[in-house]
Amino acid sequence: FMQRSLDSQTKKQLEEEEKKIISEEHWYLDLPDLKEKESFIIEERSFMPCEDLLYGRMSFKGFNPEIERLMVQMNSKSKKEEVEVDDKMEADVSDEEMARRYETLVGTIGKKFLKKRDQRVLQDEDEDENSNTRPSKAKKMFLKPQD
Amino acid sequence: VTKCGLLRHRPAGGGGGAFWVDSQQKRYVPVKGDHVIGIVTAKTGDLFKVDVGGSELASLSYLAFEGATKRNRPNVQVGDLIYGQFLVANKDMEPELVCIDSSGRASGMGVIGQDGFLFKVTLGLIRKLLAPKCEIIEELSQLYPFELVLGMNGRIWVKAKTVQQTLIIVNILEACEYMTAEQRKQALAKVSGN
DSSP, rough: OOOHHHHHHHHHHHHHHHHHHHHHHHOOOOOOOOOOOOGGGGOOOSSHHTTTTSSOOOOOSSOHHHHHHHHHHHHTTTOHHHHHHHHHHOOSSSSHHHHHHHHHHHHHHHHHTTHHHHHHHOOOOOOOOSSOHHHHHHHHHHHOOOO | OOSSEEEEEOSSSSSSSEEEOOOOOOOOOTTTTTTEEEEEEEEEEEEEEEEEESSEEEEEEETSTTTTTTTSSSOOTTEEEEEEEEEEEOOTOOEESSSTTTSSOOOOOOEEEEEEEEEEEHHHHHHHHTSSSSSHHHHHHHOEEEEEOTTTSEEEEEEESSHHHHHHHHHHHHHTOOHHOOOOHHHHHHHHHH
16 A cells, blocks of 8 residues: 555655765865966967968969969968959950850750741741741641631 | 977967967978878778878878769879878878868869979978068079979979979079078079079
8 A cells, every 4th residue: 555656755755865965975166167268379280370371382484374373362362452353364265256156055055945846947947048937927827727 | 299499479460369489390290281292102992192201191082182083083193293281180190181172172282293303391491482472482483484382291393394494493492491592692693694
């Protein structure tokens, strides 16, 4: 009668007693918390940030143009003035050529997405120098069956 | 660890101020993030063993190159020169090299091309040469076109159009450690006169 609950009660009591004993045994410092002074000192083993060293690969007088480009990039990370220079770099292809290319490009890629009917129409147009608009219109429009 | 040398100080610039000991030594200790020139000594499975002049051979994974996949292996042979940076470098572990930076681009790292001359100098000279405005480098660049790779481990690789020019540059770089500015200018004048 009431043995299980008694057991749980005694267990609880025992646990509480144990906790008390354990917490008394824990050592703790009465000293006030020391502020962490070391957060301001960072140990760094590399020399790179100390002396602001440049990038290790260098090329002079156009011996290796890729590396010369890299040099400008790398060294501009420290000096941001040079970033503007990069925008003015000579392009391989001039602007005019790009415009011309784009004109033709739009046409060729546009053809890809045309439906079959329109593709055939385009072909016919290309074949006939003088494009006849009548046959193309006729094909597109619906012809009423004549009675 | 004790080091002898000059204590240098940089007052607070972008970050806080910095103190460091400016000493002279020939032996390199691998440091994380340093760019070095290494020589491939062995090729074991997926890994290359690279000699960087430290106490241990550094390891370089074949995937640590730009555009390298398991099928697309980089073209690295034993005896090649590699310019890379340390991913891991502490005294408890074997150092690891990578030829790719944090954004995944090569940015100049990787196998260094054919020809050219590799030689060793002290670490102090390398730091002098890599300083933002180095007179030695500026004066040399006026002579003739050449290419230069400086590794923080004391190794320099030079390539010019002819063997003679390469050797001249090598000699000047080796000697300018102990020459004063005037002696150097004299030497360069002699060379450019030839």
